[in-house]
Amino acid sequence: MTDIDRPTTAERLSPTEFVVTRRVDAPVQAVFAAWAQPELFRQWWAPASFGGTILSYEADMRTGGSYRLVMAHPSLPEPMAFFGRYVEVVAGSRIVWTNEEAGEQGQVTTVSFTSEGGATRIVVHERYPSPQALDEALASGATSGWGEQFAQLDALIPTL
Structure with missing residues (x-):
């Protein structure tokens, strides 16, 4: 399948909500593992x-656990850190985390995984x-x- 066959949709649902499917x-x-295991997630x-x-x-991916992601970019003098905590983790179903690097302006991200006949629908809210x-x-x-x-996730999955 190509990206045309399984497009990524992104839309603003309300003044404060953004959803990607x-x-x-x-x-x-397999899809949940690619999100939950740091060595796969990095890829x-x-x-x-x-x-x-x-x-x-x-990442200590469990309800109440925390994460810290550090990225570098050639245009930035210092690496960027992204961090927060896991509000809810339900294996194979749902991950909810905070984005605390933005302080009070940080969003809460919820990712849901739904089985669809051997495939997985991912919804990022x-x-x-x-x-x-x-x-x-x-x-x-x-x-x-x-x-x-x-x-990139699609390309990684067959290698697992």
Whole structure:
């Protein structure tokens, strides 16, 4: 299948909500593992066209656990750190985390995994604390890499 056959859709649902969906041709267990295991996550998370690299990623993926992702980009003098905590983790079904590096402007991200006859529908729902916070994320391009990220995930899955 191509990206045309399983497009990534991204839309603003409300003044504070942004949702991305994608169908991946793999069972839920494999797709969830690619999100939950740091060594797999590092292989697909950063869009290649972004030009950045993941320097480190540590995750204690359980309800109440935390994560820290550090990325570098040639245009930035210092690496960028992204961090937060897992609000809810249900293996094979759902991951909810905070994005605390933005302080009060950080969104809460919920990823749901649904089995669809051997494939998996992924829904990423981001809730921002204000319309301005979502406006800033959209303007900065922070929400624009999902299609490429999911294409990279599609390429990784058959190798698992």
